[in-house]
Amino acid sequence: MSWRLLLALLMALAAPAAAQDLLPPAPYAYRQIEDPALEAKAQALMETLRCLKCQSQSIADSDAPMAGDMRHQVRTRIAAGEDPEAVRAWLVERYGDYVSYKPAVSATTWPLFAIPLLLLLAVGLILRRRLGRAR
Amino acid sequence: MTWFRWVLLALVAGLFGLFAYMLSQPKEEFVESAMIGEAIPAFDLPPIVPDRPGLSSADLADGQPKLLNVFASWCVPCAAEAPNLARLEASGANIVAVAIRDRPEDVAQFLEAYGNPFSRIGRDDISAVQLSLGSSGVPETFVIDGRGVIRYQHIGDIRDSDVSVLLAELREAGA
Amino acid sequence: MIAELGLAALWLAAALAGLQLLAGAVGMREGGAALAALVRPAAIVQALLCAIAFGALLLVFARTDLSVALVAKNSHSAKPFIFKLAGAWGNHEGSMLLWVSVMALAGGLIAFLERRLPERTMIATLAAQAFVGLGFYAFLLISSNPFERLPEPAAEGMGLNPLLQDLGLAFHPPTLYFGYVGLSVAFSFAVGALLTRQVTPEFAKVMRPWILGAWIFLTLGITAGSYWAYYELGWGGWWFWDPVENASLMPWLAATALLHSASVLASRDALRAWTIMLGVVAFSMSMIGTFLVRSGILTSVHAFAVDPERGTFILVLLALYIGGALLLFALRASTIAEGERFSVLSREGALVVNNVALSAILGIVLLGTLYPLLTEAFGVRVSVGPPYFNPVGAIFFLPMLVVLAVGPLLRWRRDSFQRITAPVVAIAVVALAVLAGVYFFAGIGLLPLLGMTLAAAVAVASVLPLRGRSLRRLPLPVWGMVIAHFGVAVALFGMAADSAFTRERLVAARVGDTAEVGPWAITLAAVDPVAGPNWTALEARLLASYDGGAVTELAPQARSFWTPPMETSESALRTRWNGQLYTVVGGEAEGGRWQLRLWWKPFVTWIWYGGVLIALGGFLALIGRLSGDLRRRSAQAQIALRRGTALA
Numbered sequence: 001m002s003w004r005l006l007l008a009l010l011m012a013l014a015a016p017a018a019a020q021d022l023l024p025p026a027p028y029a030y031r032q033i034e035d036p037a038l039e040a041k042a043q044a045l046m047e048t049l050r051c052l053k054c055q056s057q058s059i060a061d062s063d064a065p066m067a068g069d070m071r072h073q074v075r076t077r078i079a080a081g082e083d084p085e086a087v088r089a090w091l092v093e094r095y096g097d098y099v100s101y102k103p104a105v106s107a108t109t110w111p112l113f114a115i116p117l118l119l120l121l122a123v124g125l126i127l128r129r130r131l132g133r134a135r
Numbered sequence: 136m137t138w139f140r141w142v143l144l145a146l147v148a149g150l151f152g153l154f155a156y157m158l159s160q161p162k163e164e165f166v167e168s169a170m171i172g173e174a175i176p177a178f179d180l181p182p183i184v185p186d187r188p189g190l191s192s193a194d195l196a197d198g199q200p201k202l203l204n205v206f207a208s209w210c211v212p213c214a215a216e217a218p219n220l221a222r223l224e225a226s227g228a229n230i231v232a233v234a235i236r237d238r239p240e241d242v243a244q245f246l247e248a249y250g251n252p253f254s255r256i257g258r259d260d261i262s263a264v265q266l267s268l269g270s271s272g273v274p275e276t277f278v279i280d281g282r283g284v285i286r287y288q289h290i291g292d293i294r295d296s297d298v299s300v301l302l303a304e305l306r307e308a309g310a
Numbered sequence: 311m312i313a314e315l316g317l318a319a320l321w322l323a324a325a326l327a328g329l330q331l332l333a334g335a336v337g338m339r340e341g342g343a344a345l346a347a348l349v350r351p352a353a354i355v356q357a358l359l360c361a362i363a364f365g366a367l368l369l370v371f372a373r374t375d376l377s378v379a380l381v382a383k384n385s386h387s388a389k390p391f392i393f394k395l396a397g398a399w400g401n402h403e404g405s406m407l408l409w410v411s412v413m414a415l416a417g418g419l420i421a422f423l424e425r426r427l428p429e430r431t432m433i434a435t436l437a438a439q440a441f442v443g444l445g446f447y448a449f450l451l452i453s454s455n456p457f458e459r460l461p462e463p464a465a466e467g468m469g470l471n472p473l474l475q476d477l478g479l480a481f482h483p484p485t486l487y488f489g490y491v492g493l494s495v496a497f498s499f500a501v502g503a504l505l506t507r508q509v510t511p512e513f514a515k516v517m518r519p520w521i522l523g524a525w526i527f528l529t530l531g532i533t534a535g536s537y538w539a540y541y542e543l544g545w546g547g548w549w550f551w552d553p554v555e556n557a558s559l560m561p562w563l564a565a566t567a568l569l570h571s572a573s574v575l576a577s578r579d580a581l582r583a584w585t586i587m588l589g590v591v592a593f594s595m596s597m598i599g600t601f602l603v604r605s606g607i608l609t610s611v612h613a614f615a616v617d618p619e620r621g622t623f624i625l626v627l628l629a630l631y632i633g634g635a636l637l638l639f640a641l642r643a644s645t646i647a648e649g650e651r652f653s654v655l656s657r658e659g660a661l662v663v664n665n666v667a668l669s670a671i672l673g674i675v676l677l678g679t680l681y682p683l684l685t686e687a688f689g690v691r692v693s694v695g696p697p698y699f700n701p702v703g704a705i706f707f708l709p710m711l712v713v714l715a716v717g718p719l720l721r722w723r724r725d726s727f728q729r730i731t732a733p734v735v736a737i738a739v740v741a742l743a744v745l746a747g748v749y750f751f752a753g754i755g756l757l758p759l760l761g762m763t764l765a766a767a768v769a770v771a772s773v774l775p776l777r778g779r780s781l782r783r784l785p786l787p788v789w790g791m792v793i794a795h796f797g798v799a800v801a802l803f804g805m806a807a808d809s810a811f812t813r814e815r816l817v818a819a820r821v822g823d824t825a826e827v828g829p830w831a832i833t834l835a836a837v838d839p840v841a842g843p844n845w846t847a848l849e850a851r852l853l854a855s856y857d858g859g860a861v862t863e864l865a866p867q868a869r870s871f872w873t874p875p876m877e878t879s880e881s882a883l884r885t886r887w888n889g890q891l892y893t894v895v896g897g898e899a900e901g902g903r904w905q906l907r908l909w910w911k912p913f914v915t916w917i918w919y920g921g922v923l924i925a926l927g928g929f930l931a932l933i934g935r936l937s938g939d940l941r942r943r944s945a946q947a948q949i950a951l952r953r954g955t956a957l958a
Contacts, residue, residue: 021209021236026261030896030905032816043814048697052166052271056552056610058695061545063879063896065236066271069262094269096169101695103681108690112681116702119670123706130662140640147636150680151629157607157683158621163691 021065028075029068035079042075045084048101049074049091058101165290168269168277175283176267180257183234183242190231190257196283200308202230202301203277204253205265207237208245210273216292217249223298224252228305231255233264235273276301280308313378316366317457320407323359323414324447326352327440330417334437338430338505346429349436350421356443357418360411367407367456371398374467380404380456382464388844389469396480402604402620403456405483409600410446412491416520417443420495426516428508435502442494445627453623472845472871472878478538486531490561490596492524496568500589501635504642509582514575517589519935521572525565526928532558533921544879544894546812546909548917551699553608556679557599560672564592567668569928574661578722580649581658584665590639594632595672601628607683653724660717667710674702704757711764714798715771718791733774741767754810761806769799786934794927801920807889807913818903828910829857830891837895837904845871847880850895850904854884866895890914 033039046060051067059067059074070091077087091099103109175192182189195201202223206213224230232253234242242256259265268277268285278287278301287304289297330352337346367380371394376382384404385397398404417439424432450456499517503509535558540548549555568588574581602608605621652658678694685692715737719730744766748759772795775788815827824833835851847869855861864882871878884891889912896905 021207022238022241023236023260024900025897030816030899030907031818032814048695050693050695056550058550061543061547061550063544066262069266072261073263073266091266092169093173094168094170094266095166095271096691098166098691098693101693102697103692103694108685108688109681109692112677112694112698115677116674116705119673120705123666123670126666127663140636140643144633144636144640147632151625151633153680153684153687154601154605154607154625154628155622156687158605158618158625160687162606162618163686166691 023065025065025068026072028072028079031075033075033079038078039075041084042078045078045087046071046074049088050099050101052095052099166271167290168271168285168288170269170285171288173285175279175285178257178264178267180233180259180264183237183239183256183258184246187251187253187256190233190255192283194231194255195279196281198281199229200278200280200286200305202228202305203268203279204230204232205235205268205270205273205275205277206232207235207273208241209237212292213274214245214249216274216294217252219293219295219298220252221250223293223301226298226302228302229254231257233257233259235259235262235265278304278308312366312369313375313457313459316363316370317455319359319362319366320410320447320451320457323356323363323410324444324451326356326359327414327443327447330356330440331437331444334433334440337433338437346433349433353414353417353421353436353439355418356440357414360414364407364411367398367404368395370457371395376465376467377459377463379458379460382460382467384467386467386469386844389467390475390843392477393475393480399483399487400480402617403450403454405487406446406450406454407456408484408487409491410443410450412487413439413443413446413494416492416495417498420520424516427513428506431502431506431508431513433502434505435498438501438505439494439498442498442631445630449620449623449627453620472869472876476538476542478534479542482531482535482538485527485534486558489524489526489528489531489565490593490599492520492527493561493565493593493596495520495524496565496589497593497635500586501638504586504638507642507645509575509586509646511576511579514572514585515939518569518572518576519932519939521565521569521592522928522932522935525562525569526925526932528558528562528565529921529925529928532562533918533925536921537918540914541881541883541892542878544881544907546814546892546911546914548808548914551675551678551694551696552610553679554599554603554610556675557602560675560679561592561595561599563668563672563675564588564595567665567672568592570661570664574658575649578650578652578658580652581662581665582646582649583643584662586643586646587639588665588669590632590635591669591672594628594635597624597628597632601625602679608679650723652722655720655725655727657717657720657722657725660713660720663713664710664717667706667713670706671703671710674706675699678702700757704760708760708764711768711798711802714795715764715767718772718775718795733771733777737767737771737774740770752810758806758810761802762810765799765803765806767799768802769796772796772799786937787931790927790929790931790934792927793930794924797920797923797925797927799920800916800923801918804913804916804918804920808911808917811889811912812914813910815906815908817906817908818899818901819906820901820903825906825908827891827908828889828912830908830910831855831858832891832893832906832908834904834906835863840867842869845869848895850893850906852882852893852906854891854893856886856891864891864893866893868895868897885915888912 033042043060047058049059049070051057051059051062051064053064053066054062059070074087078084088100097104103112105113175195177192179191180189195203204220220230230252232255234256237258257264274292276289276293277285280286286308289301293301330349333345333348333352336342337349370378370381371385372391374381374385374387374394380401380403384401385394389397399408417436421436496517499513503513536548540546568585571581571585571588575585601621601624604617604624606618607621678699681694682692716730716734719733741763745759745763748754748762772792776784776792813828815825817825819825819834821834821836824831831854833853835853837848837850840847840849847867849865849867852864852866853861854864862884864884866882867880869878869880879894879896882893889910892909892911894907896907899905
């Protein structure tokens with residue numbers, strides 16, 4: 001069967017391209033949690049966690065093995081009943097705020113939240129002056 | 136509202152200052168672990184080669200400071216740092232290892248080719264321990280003190296100049 | 311030879327830009343008429359020379375001339391022809407050459423066509439254009455020469471990134487560049503008007519088609535880029551607030567505000583300072599975007615090869631041009647007389663809200679994009695992504711949509727609430743009906759719910775201006791407005807529906823297994839190896855049936871390229887009126903199973919249909935304005951002719 005030969009050739013070609021491991025992905029890297037509500041929670045969380053081996057992708061959008069391993073951790077913990085924010089906190093405890101795309105309000109990030117509020121005030125002021133004035 | 140225009144100009148100037156400063160800084164390649172100063176989380180890894188026992192968190196809290204090397208046989212810099220790991224072992228460091236996503240036969244082949252400075256090697260097929268340590272790639276080396284607290288992290292392969300640094304950190308951890 | 315010809319043309323073009331600047335600067339003063347006369351011809355010849363230079367680059371890529379360093383680094387003799395050409399701009403040096411060429415082209419076109427403004431303002435505008443161009447010529451010629459030769463021709467090229475071997479992606483950069491650089495015209499016009507204190511409705515009318523043109527390209531470029539990312543990257547995502555995506559969105563936000571502001575200035579002689587400010591900001595955003603992408607200070611999948619030296623050069627240009635323009639604005643803005651007055655409830659009022667809201671959103675996107683850079687300067691690393699941008703942006707975007715719904719119904723200058731009560735009530739009723747319907751029948755998140763509600767409201771509101779008017783005699787610009795606003799509603803609906811109703815199914819299937827996702831039943835019929843020109847792949851044959859209906863076949867692939875070695879997944883899509891089935895085949899799992907990733911994404915294609923509608927609306931408005939201008943010019947020519955013959 002010539003297609004088997006082609007398949008073997010394909011596998012042989014693929015190997016040197018990967019300076020990666022040969023082990024299969026973690027069980028829950030590509031497998032959803034049975035309960036759809038829990039899976040939705042896990043999916044929502046995974047979309048906001050950074051893949052540390054990629055340039056700028058969430059672990060939900062990456063095929064990197066480490067991203068798969070992180071997805072496994074997220075899914076197993078949420079299936080076990082952990083709150084998504086607790087899982088996020090667990091990862092932040094290990095890698096710092098960098099791993100989470102959802103910035104927490106802290107001493108270093110408060111301007112990120114204060115400035116939109118200021119902008120809102122500024123918008124209100126500008127509109128009042130510009131529109132309230134001319135009648 | 137004329138002051139607004141000057142404020143804008145000042146903000147833009149500040150922004151360009153930030154750009155200039157960041158351009159002059161070297162690009163941060165690695166993600167550091169946030170677990171430095173924390174106790175290692177509990178884990179128990181099975182062995183991966185017949186002649187070395189597995190690794191558990193209890194082994195790292197037995198009173199003796201150790202080096203924990205996170206490696207894999209498919210990782211090229213891990214081969215490059217092998218001589219320096221040998222030097223560290225020869226200087227009296229107790230080095231334990233975690234093999235990430237590796238097959239037993241590949242690890243055996245790697246150790247055969249590059250030497251085996253490890254007293255214990257744990258098998259981590261799904262990077263669970265790697266994630267729990269805050270390690271984000273291979274190779275990385277941690278200095279763990281006798282009580283099981285992470286004291287120092289070295290990211291990347293161990294160069295010649297890093298050997299003395301690691302030895303100093305190890306000594307400090309033992310103090 | 312061709313490369314040297316291109317380089318020579320580029321040097322000459324740079325020299326002409328210098329001449330254009332000098333002649334313009336001196337020619338603006340008294341008695342400089344002789345030099346001033348050189349400015350227009352210089353701009354036109356500059357455009358021609360750049361065309362030659364870019365043509366030369368295309369030619370060396372078309373021929374895969376491996377003695378040119380750029381070709382050796384970015385191309386390959388086995389590449390399909392169309393992608394060889396696309397390789398010309400798929401790299402840093404080539405895309406910078408595209409940038410200056412489009413700038414020169416825009417300058418040449420203005421010099422050739424525009425006669426409506428006072429000559430002094432035109433001279434100032436062209437001088438400003440030349441000033442900006444010179445910086446980029448310097449950047450090209452000094453640090454990023456596209457025509458550099460290798461000491462010895464390479465044996466073979468290093469190959470184009472396989473991800474770029476895609477028609478959509480090949481044409482995405484030029485489309486965006488016509489947009490970014492087209493905004494340089496608005497910038498130059500703004501500076502020219504500031505220098506000669508000529509901020510008039512006539513000035514806005516002249517600037518408007520150029521803004522429209524650039525904005526249409528930007529809209530199409532962003533839409534295309536989003537769709538490309540969606541089908542190529544294999545996970546069904548279409549926007550991630552990635553720094554480089556934001557770098558394209560920020561000029562678009564500024565350009566949209568500028569477009570509306572210039573329209574107000576053109577028809578009502580109001581919002582003068584806003585229009586000038588936005589003209590400067592829009593191109594500034596283009597330049598900041600270029601800096602962010604090429605300097606390497608931000609992490610992104612899209613970034614070009616990192617080079618801090620290049621970054622420094624561009625930063626100096628930024629400081630020079632943006633700093634200079636803002637300084638000029640700060641100094642001269644008080645001399646721009648206040649425009650016409652208008653009341654709160656008027657179209658001008660609504661457009662002020664529009665300007666302010668878009669500027670606020672621009673500020674937020676800029677803040678979120680740059681904040682990680684700021685904290686990094688202090689040694690802390692944070693990430694800012696969709697969980698920040700979506701809600702914070704919505705705070706300004708959603709109220710803006712409410713104003714968008716009502717604004718086009720308002721009269722200029724002053725309107726009364728009684729006059730618009732009926733249509734506003736109609737819109738509100740539709741909105742509430744949709745809100746209730748979706749809330750009770752679907753139970754989805756707050757943002758998608760509000761998104762769908764407002765999409766319905768804007769859809770209805772956007773066609774209401776057609777009420778009571780003769781459709782056949784409606785001016786094209788009004789059609790443009792209606793279609794563009796309707797497009798916003800369509801795109802918003804698509805975004806909200808995708809975010810609320812997407813169904814995902816990951817399954818490790820054996821040949822013969824069936825999986826379900828949403829109303830689809832999908833059977834894995836076979837997995838076969840296939841080969842292409844420079845890749846091999848594993849292709850899955852899927853048989854999909856919607857709600858038990860007719861079976862349709864899909865063939866997603868997991869592809870392996872070999873120069874350079876890379877793995878990609880080619881998704882297979884099936885589009886229905888109410889959504890898209892998205893299928894991907896992954897690796898082999900244990901037990902002879904194959905990883906399948908399946909999504910049912912209701913109404914997701916509406917996102918890009920909406921984007922195209924928005925661009926179409928802009929296009930219609932542009933045609934309408936241009937034909938209106940042509941008609942006016944020929945009418946004026948007729949009158950002048952008749953006067954001439956009457957006098958004779």
